[in-house]
Amino acid sequence: MNANCGDTKLMRPNSVVSGVARIGAAAAIAFGLAGTAMAAEEDGATPHYPLNHPRQQSWSFAGPFGSWDLAQLQRGLKIYKEVCAACHSMRLVPFRALEELGYSEEQVKAFAAEYTVTDGPNSDGDMFERPAVPADRFPSPFPNVEAAAAANNGAPPPDFSVLAKARAPERGFPWFVFDAFTLYAENGPDYIYSLLTGYQDPPAGVEVAEGTYYNPYFVGSAALAMAPPLSDGVVTYEDGTPETVDQYARDIAAFMMWAAEPSLVERKAMGFKVMFFLVLLAVLVYLTKKKVWAGLKEQEA
Numbered sequence: 475m476n477a478n479c480g481d482t483k484l485m486r487p488n489s490v491v492s493g494v495a496r497i498g499a500a501a502a503i504a505f506g507l508a509g510t511a512m513a514a515e516e517d518g519a520t521p522h523y524p525l526n527h528p529r530q531q532s533w534s535f536a537g538p539f540g541s542w543d544l545a546q547l548q549r550g551l552k553i554y555k556e557v558c559a560a561c562h563s564m565r566l567v568p569f570r571a572l573e574e575l576g577y578s579e580e581q582v583k584a585f586a587a588e589y590t591v592t593d594g595p596n597s598d599g600d601m602f603e604r605p606a607v608p609a610d611r612f613p614s615p616f617p618n619v620e621a622a623a624a625a626n627n628g629a630p631p632p633d634f635s636v637l638a639k640a641r642a643p644e645r646g647f648p649w650f651v652f653d654a655f656t657l658y659a660e661n662g663p664d665y666i667y668s669l670l671t672g673y674q675d676p677p678a679g680v681e682v683a684e685g686t687y688y689n690p691y692f693v694g695s696a697a698l699a700m701a702p703p704l705s706d707g708v709v710t711y712e713d714g715t716p717e718t719v720d721q722y723a724r725d726i727a728a729f730m731m732w733a734a735e736p737s738l739v740e741r742k743a744m745g746f747k748v749m750f751f752l753v754l755l756a757v758l759v760y761l762t763k764k765k766v767w768a769g770l771k772e773q774e775a
Contacts, residue, residue: 521696523692523693523694523695523696524643524665524690524691524692524693525690525691525696526668526672526690526691527643527645528643528661528664528665528667528668528669528691529664529667529668530660530664531660531663531664531667531724533660533663533728533731534546534728535660535728535731535732535738535739536658536660537742538742538743538745538746539743539746540739540742541739542728542732542739543728544575544576545713545715546724546725546728546729547575547725547728547729547732548575548576548577549709549711549713549715549725549729550725550726550727550728550729550730550732551572551575551729552709552711553704553709553722553725553726553729554634554726554729556708556709557703557704557708557709558634558703558726559612559615560615561615561622561625561626561631562615562631562632562633562634563612563613563614563615563616563631563633563634563635564611564612564633564634564635564733565611565612565613565614565633565635566611566633566635566636567611567612567634567635567733568608568609568610568611568612569582569585569586569589569606569607569608569609569610569611569612570582570608570609571736572585574732574736575732579608582608583607583608586605586606586607586608586610587605587606587607588605588606589605589606589610589612589613590603590604590605590606590613591603591604591605591606591610591613592613614633616630626699626700627685627699628699629698629699629700631700634730634733635733635734636733636734637662637666637730637734638662638663638666638727638730638731638733638734638735639662639734639735640662640734641662641665641666641693642661642662642665643661643665643693644661645658645661659738659742660731662727662730662731662734663727663728663730663731664727665691665693666723666726666727666730667723667724667727668691669689669691669692670702670703670704670719670722670723670726670727671719671720671723672689672690672691672692673687673688673689673702674688674689674690675688676688676696676697680696682696682697683697685699686698686699687699687700687701687702704719704722704723705719706718706719708722709722
């Protein structure tokens with residue numbers, strides 16, 4: 475996400491044995507690499523990234539009873555369009571999905587028409603450009619990965635479609651045990667928020683490569699090629715929401731989570747209902763078993 479470019483309304487512009495053997499070998503390699511990494515880290519040779527763990531935030535879609543904040547998602551879309559779309563694609567998200575954010579069909583058509591997509595071939599066998607329609611997906615700002623890398627210091631910007639799921643640092647033991655019960659799935663947005671607000675000057679004695687920017691929340695190293703993309707006032711909100719880096723980071727992180735998993739809220743709600751049903755079923759099965767065996771015991775007596 476690079477800074478170039480709000481009201482909350484829509485903007486216009488083999489065998490079992492061999493299989494077990496392979497699994498065993500993979501596990502041995504994994505444990506060996508893990509042991510090596512831990513030893514190196516203890517020796518101070520290889521630091522573990524991210525240097526700082528993502529800061530856990532409060533999200534409207536958290537927990538089994540969470541819900542999307544549509545106003546926030548609309549603000550996130552605005553940030554993507556005005557700031558992020560210049561470098562980052564979102565090729566798995568169709569324009570028609572924006573209706574889920576509270577926009578009308580006509581608004582979505584107008585929004586899509588601001589983009590140009592390549593279609594074809596036509597009757598002459600040639601590809602051609604045309605305005606996008608709701609059935610199209612967000613187009614990439616670059617024709618290919620090589621062009622994206624060339625325009626961004628050799629590091630092609632990642633696609634936004636599933637980034638909130640792909641960039642989700644593990645919380646480790648024992649947190650992942652609790653996460654299974656609390657339905658915690660916000661480590662991706664937590665990471666994105668922390669990264670966007672975590673740019674800072676490198677500490678004394680630490681040097682970063684030219685053209686990179688120090689950020690202790692980055693999962694790949696201590697610095698990344700993306701310059702700080704947000705600054706206070708870079709995007710205008712007409713609903714009175716604070717126009718600060720902190721607010722921008724929250725809004726775009728929430729929007730990226732929706733883009734990665736639009737059905738997150740529905741999935742967690744269904745999961746909660748299923749768990750409740752299973753608990754109820756277990757209780758009924760136990761009571762039935764107790765009733766049946768109680769009668770048999772009386773007959774034996």
